[in-house]
C-alpha cells in the first residue's frame with residue numbers, strides 16, 4: 123500500500139497540501155497599453171483590436187497571483203481574429219443574406235419581415251448560449267498557472283440548448299424564473315469547469331436568491347413607475363407652458379423654461395432614476411456573487427466572496443464614467459477595476475495539494491471566441 | 503559580461519505535466535539552457551526556440567518557455583540570468599518585440615486594405631450578377647414596392663383611350679425584343695418631367711413628360727431608352743447594390759438590426775441614378791430599338807432640344823431638384839443630340855397615329871372617359 127503511493131508520488135520537493143491565497147498585484151504599464159491599443163486600432167481600421175485585447179488580458183491575468191504565482195494568459199490575437207472572421211462568414215453573413223433575400227422576395231411585407239426577424243432572433247438566442255460557453259472554454263484553456271491550463275468538459279450545444287429554453291421561461295414568468303435560470307446555468311458551467319484534470323464543483327439551489335430578487339423586481343417596477351410619472355410631468359409642464367404663453371404654437375413660449383425642463387430631465391431625473399435602478403440591481407448582483415462563490419469549490423478549496431451593494435454600485439458607476447469620458451480608450455482600467463474587485467473580495471479557504479494537479483488532456487480550441495465577440499457578451 | 507559557461511542560477515521550473523514546482527538549478531551555457539534538479543536534468547532548451555511571453559529585459563526577472571514544451575515554465579529571479587539569455591537569444595529582447603509589433607501592424611493594415619478591396623469588388627461586380635439571376639416574380643414585387651414609395655399619393659393615369667394609345671406604342675416599339683411582354687408602361691401624374699425604369703420591367707413615365715413632348719416619337723424615344731435600362735437590369739443592380747451597402751454597414755457595425763433594409767432602400771430611390779456607362783448602353787439600345795421598329799429619331803431630338811431650352815444643358819449639376827434624374831445624370835444633352843443627329847436615316851413610319859397621340863396626351867386629364875374613340879389596338883399607321 124505504501125509502496126504504491128510512493129511509486130506514484132512525484133520525486134523531488136516534498137509536496138503535500140498547502141494553504142491557498144489570491145491576490146491582485148498591480149503592475150505598471152496599463153495606461154501605455156491602453157493608448158497604444160487605441161492608436162494602433164485606429165490606424166489598422168479596427169483589425170489590431172484583437173491583438174490589443176490580448177495584450178490587455180495578458181497584463182491583467184499576470185496581476186492575479188494565486189499562491190504567489192501569477193496567472194498567465196496564453197491566447198493570441200490571431201486566434202481571436204480568426205474566430206471573429208469565421209463567425210462572420212458562417213453566421214453573420216448567412217443570417218444577413220436570409221434577411222436580404224426576404225427583403226427582395228417580399229418587399230414591404232411586414233408579416234414576412236416579422237417572421238424573418240423572429241427566425242433570426244431564435245437562431246441568435248441559441249447561438250448566444252454557444253458563444254458564452256465557447257468563450258468561457260477558450261479563456262480557461264488559455265489561462266495557465268504553474269504550467270497547467272483549464273477547460274470546460276461539456277458540450278457547448280447542450281449548454282446552449284439549456285440556455286435557449288430557459289430564456290423563454292423569463293417572459294412567461296414575468297422574470298420570476300431569473301434566479302433559477304442563473305443558478306441552473308451557473309451550476310452547469312461550473313460543474314463542467316476543470317483546472318488540470320480536476321473539476322470545480324457547484325452545489326446549491328436558487329432558493330436563497332429569491333429575497334434579493336424580490337427587492338430587484340419590486341424596485342424595478344417602482345423605477346419604471348417613477349420614470350413614467352417624471353416624464354409625464356415634464357411633458358405636462360411643457361404643454362402647460364406652451365398653452366399659457368401662446369396657444370397658437372411655440373412662437374412666444376418661454377424658451378428658458380423649456381430648456382430648463384430638458385436640463386432637469388436629462389441631468390437630474392434620468393440619472394437619479396438610473397442610479398436607483400443600479401442600486402436595486404446591485405442588491406441582487408452582490409447577493410448572487412456571494413452566493414455563487416459560496417456554492418463553488420475546487421478540490422478542498424472553498425470559495426467565499428464578500429461583495430456589498432454599496433461597493434458594487436461604486437464599481438459599476440465608476441466604470442461607466444471611465445468608459446464614457448474616455449470614449450472607451452480607458453476600457454482596460456474598467457476591466458482592471460472589476461478584476462481587482464473580485465480578487466480583493468474573494469477569499470479561498472482550505473488547502474490544496476498542488477503537486478497532485480496534472481495537466482489537462484482536453485483538446486484545445488483552435489480559434490478564439492468569435493461568437494461571444496459578435497454578441498458582445500462581456501467586457502473582456 | 504558574466505556569462506561564463508559554468509555560471510548557474512537558482513530558479514523554479516514547472517514541467518507542464520503537473521503543477522509541482524521544481525526547485526531547479528539553471529545553467530546558461532553557450533548553446534543551451536540546462537535545467538536540473540539534483541542529478542536529474544529536467545530540460546535542455548536551445549536558445550533559438552526560447553519563448554518569453556513578455557519581452558525580456560536585462561536585469562529583470564525572466565519567465566521563459568520553449569517551443570518543445572509550450573506549457574513548461576522556467577522562472578529565474580536572478581538578474582544576471584536575463585542578461586545571459588539576452589546575449590544568446592536576441593529574439594526575446596524588447597527591440598525584437600517592438601519589431602514584431604511593427605510587422606503585425608503592417609500586416610493588419612494590409613488585411614484592412616484587402617477587406618476594403620473585397621468589399622469594393624463585391625459592390626462593383628456582384629450586384630449585376632445577383633440582378634441577372636433574380637427570378638421575375640421577385641423583380642416584379644420589388645418594382646411594385648419601389649413604385650409605391652416613388653409615386654406616393656400621385657395617381658395612375660387611366661384615361662381609357664390614352665391607355666389604348668400607350669399600349670399601341672408599347673407594342674410597336676417592343677415588337678422586335680426577345681421578350682416584349684416584360685415591358686409594362688405606366689403613366690403617373692407626377693409633378694415633374696421624368697421617366698424611370700424600375701425592377702421587373704416596369705417603366706414609369708410622368709404625364710408631364712408626355713405633355714412636354716412635341717410628338718409621339720419623343721415619348722417613344724424615351725420609352726426605348728428606359729427599355730434599354732430594363733434589358734440591362736440596371737435598376738435591379740442599383741437596388742441590390744444599395745442593399746449590399748446597408749448590409750455591409752450592418753455587418754461591420756456588428757450584427758445588429760439587419761432588416762428594414764427595404765425601408766432604407768426605398769429612401770435610396772432618390773439615388774436611382776446610373777453610371778454614365780449604363781446610360782450610354784441604354785442609349786445604344788434606344789437607337790437599336792428605334793431603328794428596328796422604324797421609328798424616327800427626330801422626335802427624340804426635338805424632345806431633347808426642348809428639355810435643353812427649358813432646363814439648360816447642365817447635365818452634371820443637380821438643378822435645384824427641379825429636374826429629375828433622367829437628365830441630371832445622363833450624358834450631356836448636347837452629346838446625345840449630336841449622336842442622334844449623326845445617325846444615318848432609316849425608313850420610318852409614325853409610331854402611333856395622330857388620333858392616338860391626342861388620346862395619349864389626355865391620358866392623365868381624363869379621369870372621366872371622354873369621347874372614347876374605338877381606336878384599333880395596333881394601328882400600324884401608314
Ligand SMILES: [Zn+2]
Nearest residue numbers: 727731781784
Ligand atoms: Zn437613363
